[in-house]
Amino acid sequence: MRVPLHLLAVAALTVLTQVGGLAWLLSLRTRHRMLVFVLAYFALSASASMLAPLFGRVPLSCGGSGPLRMQSWVYCLANRNYVVPELASAAADLAADVNRRHPGTLTLALDGNFPFFSGFPLLPHLSHDDGRKLDLAFYYMDRQGSYLRGVTRSPIGYFAFEQGPTQCPPHWLSLRWDLDWLQPHLPHYSPEPSRMIAMLDWLATDPRISRVFVEPHLLSTLGRVSPKFGFQGCRAARHDDHVHIQL
Template sequence: MIIALTATTQLGGIAWLIGRPFRQSLLVSLASYAVLSISAIWVAPAFGRTPLSCVPEKGGAHAGIIFCVTNRHYVTPELKSALNDIVDDLNTSFPGIQLGVLDASFPFLNDFPMLPHLSHNDGRKADLAFFYKDSDGRPLPGGTLRSPIGYFAYETGRSACPATRFDLHWDLNWLQRVWSKHELDIDRTSKLIEAATANPRIRKVFLEPHLQKRLDVNHPKVRFQGCYAARHDDHIHLQL
């Protein structure tokens, strides 16, 4: 339990330990976790991290509530500034646009693992949600997700990797029928990648090859993440 809660929230294992000696251990653990998580907002800057907003707002980047609750919405000030610049760039074409952020990093300690990611351990990486349209072709607000956590809802396209059980490049074909049928918004998502690659702070953007072709992306910063990492046709990974 300690390992699982620490790997998913960083502070959950500590909160669980605090609650164990009490009769109402679950209640005490939840209260402890809330206190620790709120305190992290003010303590994290001492570790070079700052939280992203958890509230959707026009013309801004925000993390989904599940990522805020699990303390996975922290970035370095430099990355936060880069995300704000990207949103400002998008606003010129799409006034009032909202940018949804998925997993970023935990509030404390470099090289602290964030499962199931192979990176996201230094505040210098963040995953961005795609933009979608509804079944009538109307643009949905930024941060709208096809799956509850934003991951594993893959876009249709041929994977560049062979099927295997021993890596993170899961196909999960059986799960795809469960997710919403929102359509990828080619225009806004392409502009998002264009704004990210144009930003001098951003060094790499990971995206599956079939989506690079579909979105007409051709930039040296846009790369294939390899077959041993998670698929990147359900989100965009960028890093300083």
């Protein structure tokens, strides 16, 4: 039974992190398997950041004091913070512009892509497979209307949905999860409208950005219209918990 289990582990780690399956294989013939796996994984991840430019990708920052960074170390640990240089530049310019309009603003990035190979899927996304797409977290405020810097409603920035009208019927074969059981347990923050509007206005006018996915009811609430703003479809994930941008 060990062979199928190891194959399953390799497949799962490869799907989740791209390099994890190789790290698991390197650890199989050692006495201290988990220690070797962890060391191999971090070595491969560090090497990925240096080799990614050869594949046309660069990592987004996981820390630092700038106006843009990854929302959680989880994305960096799983090697999901890579995009093409043009998108990295656009995201940095967006964060700088919103911060200029609203000093002290921190823009948080979510899933980008893996460091290597276009066409390699970044599950559960349907399109994050070429480094040209990036998800951005909402800006949030508390019940008193104060901006919450670097704070999201969920620990990973996803799945904290803003409820509103939709034309999508329920369907079991879909990534449009509602996760109704989770919503009552999340903080009662709201999208901060001035920063959300600043983000959307910038995305609507920057020539590098070709498409932006946001749920229609949010665009209606914020009063924003642009040919770039679209609906991702009823079988794809909801986009009233994050903003999807692409070159």
